[in-house]
Amino acid sequence: MSLKILAVDDSRTIRDMLKLALAQAGFAPEVAEDGVHGLEVLEEMAQDGTPPDAIITDINMPRMDGFGFIDAVRAKSAHSAVPILVLSTESAAELKARARASGATGWIVKPFDPVKLVKAINMVAGKGAA
Amino acid sequence: MPETDPMAEIRASFFIECEELLESLQDGLTAMDDGDTDSETINVCFRAVHSIKGGAGAFGLEELVRFAHRFETVMDEIRNGRLDPTRDTIALFFRGADILYDIVRASRDGETLDTTTTEAVLGDLEALVGGVIEEEVEEEIDFAPMTLSLDPLGDDDGESSDAADDSPPGFAISFHPNAELFASGNEPRHLLAALQDLGEMTTTCDLSKLPALENLHPEEGAIGWHIELTTPAREEEVAEVFEFVDGLCELTIKARGNAAPGLPDLDSIVIPGTADDGDGPTPDPAPATAEDDEPDPEPEPVSAAPQPTPPKPAPTAGAGKDSKQAAAGPKATVRVDLDRIERLVNLVGELVINQAMLSQSVVEAGIPANSTVSSGLEEFLQLTRDIQESVMMIRAQPVKSLFQRMSRIVRESSSMVGKSVRFVTDGEATEIDKTVIERLADPLTHMVRNAVDHGLETTEGRLKAGKPSEGVVTLTAAHKSGRVVLEIKDDGGGINREVVRAKAEEKGLIPPGVPMQDQEIDNLLFLPGFSTAKEVSDLSGRGVGMDVVRSSIQALGGRVTITSEPGVGTTFSISLPLTLAVLDGMVVEAGGEILVVPLGSISETLTLQAADMEQLGAGTKLVRIREEFVPILDMAVQLGFRPALESYEGSSVLLITMEDNTRSALVVDRIVEQRQVVIKGLQESYGRIPGIAAATILGNGRIALILDPADLIASAGSSRSLQTFDLAG
Numbered sequence: 001m002s003l004k005i006l007a008v009d010d011s012r013t014i015r016d017m018l019k020l021a022l023a024q025a026g027f028a029p030e031v032a033e034d035g036v037h038g039l040e041v042l043e044e045m046a047q048d049g050t051p052p053d054a055i056i057t058d059i060n061m062p063r064m065d066g067f068g069f070i071d072a073v074r075a076k077s078a079h080s081a082v083p084i085l086v087l088s089t090e091s092a093a094e095l096k097a098r099a100r101a102s103g104a105t106g107w108i109v110k111p112f113d114p115v116k117l118v119k120a121i122n123m124v125a126g127k128g129a130a
Numbered sequence: 131m132p133e134t135d136p137m138a139e140i141r142a143s144f145f146i147e148c149e150e151l152l153e154s155l156q157d158g159l160t161a162m163d164d165g166d167t168d169s170e171t172i173n174v175c176f177r178a179v180h181s182i183k184g185g186a187g188a189f190g191l192e193e194l195v196r197f198a199h200r201f202e203t204v205m206d207e208i209r210n211g212r213l214d215p216t217r218d219t220i221a222l223f224f225r226g227a228d229i230l231y232d233i234v235r236a237s238r239d240g241e242t243l244d245t246t247t248t249e250a251v252l253g254d255l256e257a258l259v260g261g262v263i264e265e266e267v268e269e270e271i272d273f274a275p276m277t278l279s280l281d282p283l284g285d286d287d288g289e290s291s292d293a294a295d296d297s298p299p300g301f302a303i304s305f306h307p308n309a310e311l312f313a314s315g316n317e318p319r320h321l322l323a324a325l326q327d328l329g330e331m332t333t334t335c336d337l338s339k340l341p342a343l344e345n346l347h348p349e350e351g352a353i354g355w356h357i358e359l360t361t362p363a364r365e366e367e368v369a370e371v372f373e374f375v376d377g378l379c380e381l382t383i384k385a386r387g388n389a390a391p392g393l394p395d396l397d398s399i400v401i402p403g404t405a406d407d408g409d410g411p412t413p414d415p416a417p418a419t420a421e422d423d424e425p426d427p428e429p430e431p432v433s434a435a436p437q438p439t440p441p442k443p444a445p446t447a448g449a450g451k452d453s454k455q456a457a458a459g460p461k462a463t464v465r466v467d468l469d470r471i472e473r474l475v476n477l478v479g480e481l482v483i484n485q486a487m488l489s490q491s492v493v494e495a496g497i498p499a500n501s502t503v504s505s506g507l508e509e510f511l512q513l514t515r516d517i518q519e520s521v522m523m524i525r526a527q528p529v530k531s532l533f534q535r536m537s538r539i540v541r542e543s544s545s546m547v548g549k550s551v552r553f554v555t556d557g558e559a560t561e562i563d564k565t566v567i568e569r570l571a572d573p574l575t576h577m578v579r580n581a582v583d584h585g586l587e588t589t590e591g592r593l594k595a596g597k598p599s600e601g602v603v604t605l606t607a608a609h610k611s612g613r614v615v616l617e618i619k620d621d622g623g624g625i626n627r628e629v630v631r632a633k634a635e636e637k638g639l640i641p642p643g644v645p646m647q648d649q650e651i652d653n654l655l656f657l658p659g660f661s662t663a664k665e666v667s668d669l670s671g672r673g674v675g676m677d678v679v680r681s682s683i684q685a686l687g688g689r690v691t692i693t694s695e696p697g698v699g700t701t702f703s704i705s706l707p708l709t710l711a712v713l714d715g716m717v718v719e720a721g722g723e724i725l726v727v728p729l730g731s732i733s734e735t736l737t738l739q740a741a742d743m744e745q746l747g748a749g750t751k752l753v754r755i756r757e758e759f760v761p762i763l764d765m766a767v768q769l770g771f772r773p774a775l776e777s778y779e780g781s782s783v784l785l786i787t788m789e790d791n792t793r794s795a796l797v798v799d800r801i802v803e804q805r806q807v808v809i810k811g812l813q814e815s816y817g818r819i820p821g822i823a824a825a826t827i828l829g830n831g832r833i834a835l836i837l838d839p840a841d842l843i844a845s846a847g848s849s850r851s852l853q854t855f856d857l858a859g
Contacts, residue, residue: 010177013144013185020136060180062173083315089184096376105315106374111187111195119324123374126320 003125004028006045006052008038008069009087010061014112018056018087021114027121035064039072046078054125056108056117059088059095067102074103083124087112144185145238149531151178152234155227156534159220167215175223176205182230191237194230197248201226204255212259219258221541225251228538298360300329301368302384306336306354309347311378322355324371329361354380471524478514478521479808482712485514486805486829515806518712526561529607529616532570533558536578536605543582549589550600551582560607562614566686566706570616573679577618577702578603580676585620585700595623595697610705613730619701625694627651634660652692653792656680684840687713687728687823705730715807715836716784717828718798720764721771726807726826726836727796733787735801738762740779751778753795755785763846764797765837768821786839794843809836820845 005027007018015031022029030045030052032038038057045051055073059066066086073079083105088095090109099107105124108116158175161168183198205223207213229251236243303325307318325331336354346352359368368383375381489507497503533555544551562570586592586601593599604619627648634640634654654660658677680690688706707713707730715726716735736755744752744759752759762783766772775781784796807826812819821842822835 011181011184012147013140014181014188016140016143017137017188020140058184060177062177081312081315083317089180089187100314100377103314110184111190112184120374123320123324123371124316126317126323 002026002028003053003121004030004045004050005054005056005121005125006030006032006038006042007056007087008032008035008041008061008066009056009058010034011058014058014087014110017112017114018117021112021117025114025118025121027118034061035066035069035072037063038069039064042073042079051079052082054083054085054121056085056087056121059086059090067098070099070102070104085120085124087117141189144189145234147185148182148234148238151182152227152231153531153534154178155230156224156537159223159227160537162215163217163220163224169209172205172209172215176202176209179205179230182234186237193243194233194237197230197233197252200252201230201255204259207259222251222254222258224537224541226255228541231538299362300358300360300386301365302382302386303357303359303368304336304354304380304382305357305372306339306380307375308378308380311375314375314378316375316378318353318355321371321375322357325357325359325368328363328367328371329359331360332358466524471521474521475525478518479712479810481514482518482806482808483827483829485510487831490829522563522712523561525564527564527567528559528561529567530558532567532574533605533607535571536574539575539578540582540603543579547583549582549586551586552600552602554602554604555606556604557607560609560614562607562706566614569682569686570704570706573682573704574605574616574618576676576679578605581618581620581622581700581702584622586622591623597621614706616704616706617701618704619699621699624696624698624700625652625655625692626696630654648694649692650792652694655692656690684838687730689730713807713809713826713836714804715826716804717802717807717834718765718782718784719800719802720769720798721766722799723766723769723771724802724828724832724834725765725769725798726834727784727839728823728836729804731786731839732784733793734785736783736785738778738781738783738795738797740777743778753783755793755795758793760785760793760795762795762797763843765842766797766799768842768846784839786843794839796839796843807834807836 005022007015007022007029008031009015009018010033015033019029019031030041032041035057038055042052042055057066057069061069064072066088070084070086073082073084084103086095086099086104086107087110088099088107089111090098095107095109106120108120155175155178158171158178161171162175179198179202183195183202186194186198204213204226208215208219213219229248232243233248235241305318305321307316311318322331322333334356336356337352339354340346340352361368365383365385372379372381485507489511492503492507537553537555540551540553581603582601586603587595587597589599592601602621604617606617606619608615631640631646631651631654634651634657635642637659639654639657639660640646655676656679658675660675660677683690683704683706686706688704691703691705692700693703694700713726714729716729716732718725718727738753742754743762744754746752751762753762754760762778764774764778767774778797781797781799782801784798784801786794786796807828809824810826812822812825821838823838823841824836825833826836828834
């Protein structure tokens with residue numbers, strides 16, 4: 001069974017690329033457009049009995065940014081342990097501290113690289129049976 | 131690599147997204163310029179640039195990343211409240227947005243941009259924050275701290291780190307998670323698995339910290355591991371596995387045997403995960419298009435609009451500030467190939483023609499009007515019209531993108547001529563057929579430039595006239611009785627009619643001393659070869675005159691008119707059909723041929739009476755219409771269908787009003803009916819034919835030419851309209 005990944009990013013381009021890269025790597029991707037939408041999709045996935053095995057989120061987003069989103073996910077007991085990767089253009093030293101403070105599991109710095117992404121997911125979510 | 135194909139598609143949609151982002155950036159900046167410095171407005175601007183940068187990075191568009199990054203950094207200062215959004219600052223941001231637009235275009239088209247202006251604008255932007263912004267360096271690696279956490283248990287000795295021994299290359303790793311490691315969602319099991327990928331591994335569990343069962347908290351790290359890893363990997367690759375848990379565990383990594391050397395220099399480290407392919411982390415996004423047949427199961431409203439602009443609310447004036455709406459997520463849209471829409475438009479055209487044929491057959495069959503067939507046909511007619519309108523709406527697009535381009539033209543031309551200009555727009559949400567919008571860009575550009583260059587007075591001139599030093603150019607769009615009306619208005623000095631007149635006389639465009647009304651003088655601006663500029667300035671000396679503007683608008687089935695008031699300003703109005711596909715026309719017969727005249731150009735129809743006609747010279751006949759003599763033109767003669775008639779008494783006449791308000795009486799043999807026709811272009815097959823705009827298919831299946839009356843009349847003799855002045859004056 002392939003890992004289910006929820007990817008949250010306000011850029012359609014990045015969402016498309018995430019979807020493509022994740023699907024090509026054998027994951028089952030779902031995407032959302034911002035933090036608020038991300039929480040909605042997360043709930044839908046949970047209700048369908050297919051909660052994500054890992055979440056990838058951008059930081060700069062309208063309505064609810066990445067930090068707010070991570071806080072909200074961690075606040076739900078059902079998802080308090082789901083690995084969350086931050087995908088951001090922010091420089092790492094500063095990002096690491098902020099991401100970690102908000103409960104992120106790991107981080108990937110843009111530019112977006114599929115190899116790096118898949119590796120990072122395997123690192124935090126383990127390898128699916130795929 | 132088959133995956134390059136979907137990448138090419140994503141790349142294409144990235145540039146569409148860029149257009150949308152640039153639009154919301156423009157909106158945001160305009161809102162800021164109007165005094166709305168709400169943090170969300172600023173955020174929208176910031177995010178627009180930021181998202182462009184993010185996507186550009188993914189495609190390795192370095193020039194775009196570089197500019198966006200530095201631009202974004204300056205914007206961030208406003209976001210953080212360290213920089214005030216003054217008008218000057220915002221003006222600079224507008225320039226930054228312009229350059230960003232250029233770089234996006236150049237990146238898309240694979241062109242190289244002259245960096246002179248780019249650098250100049252960047253220089254100005256960066257001066258705001260006092261210095262050059264460092265380009266983003268990949269500085270994300272700082273593994274250094276790891277070596278600090280010395281684990282007393284870690285020294286599993288036997289293989290000492292200094293040994294240049296014969297044992298296979300590898301590492302002795304000691305890893306002991308803290309409680310926080312689990313809290314952050316990390317899982318040691320996965321880390322160990324990732325480590326295993328690097329080579330041969332033996333793991334020993336370290337239970338020395340395991341408390342008694344009653345004290346055990348499952349979420350606290352109680353277990354550690356000693357790992358012997360035999361691998362050709364370098365130390366940083368091993369360290370990379372623990373990147374995310376750096377600081378959340380006790381970790382030592384010791385090289386053993388002929389392990390690959392560690393980091394020589396922190397600065398030269400490669401991005402994690404790409405260590406083995408040193409250059410560009412991006413998959414080649416280049417060639418070919420292909421189907422993206424990846425299923426798209428998610429329930430969210432995916433927005434993949436095919437048009438540069440997402441559909442905005444109804445075609446009404448006064449769009450106002452919708453930057454915040456944009457932030458709330460676009461409406462659901464479907465991505466459709468333009469070809470498919472064209473096909474649909476054509477099919478609907480066929481339907482309209484078919485319906486006309488059917489109506490005609492019903493009439494010819496003598497079926498009474500109150501029969502069920504007739505009333506059914508009536509409904510069919512209504513439905514056809516509704517379908518047609520809906521289909522046309524698919525191609526309709528708000529004029530907003532066009533207006534934003536014009537705002538740039540104003541910025542550029544005003545700075546070029548050293549005038550301070552405020553650009554005001556209204557009705558940006560007004561929708562017009564996409565093709566019309568595209569073809570409006572050039573004429574509008576010229577008119578907006580004219581408004582700034584010729585329309586507005588110099589700053590001194592304005593102050594002298596008691597006006598504010600800042601000139602105002604207004605661009606509006608609105609729907610008026612089935613057409614779109616665009617207005618370009620300036621609050622300048624108005625047309626100097628004496629100068630215009632003198633110029634026209636000097637150039638021999640009009641005979642000296644002809645009495646002329648104000649509006650007639652204004653219309654001289656549209657004559658070929660006319661220019662009021664005393665000298666050819668940078669702006670106006672582009673070889674494009676108002677005559678070209680007028681003819682390109684006429685080619686769209688539109689009209690241009692001028693109104694001007696001395697000291698108050700000048701307004702150019704462009705009236706356009708909503709679509710280029712259908713036309714309300716008058717079906718007429720001339721010389722035995724059926725022709726269609728666009729209804730918009732006909733001001734009235736009448737029957738000629740002998741008493742109203744006058745002969746002027748040899749060939750010119752005139753008709754008196756309410757105290758004005760109008761030249762008569764025989765359509766059949768003009769089109770070469772037959773020679774002139776002896777007498778025109780009792781002939782039907784279409785009174786054509788030209789854009790310059792001069793009129794001509796077009797004689798036809800018979801007026802058949804008034805109806806909507808579907809336009810079929812002839813240009814592709816036959817090129818441009820003077821006097822003929824297009825063709826259509828009539829109800830009986832016959833092809834009829836659609837006339838361009840203005841063109842027909844102009845080719846019959848451009849001086850003719852002036853003859854009416856002689857008599858009317």
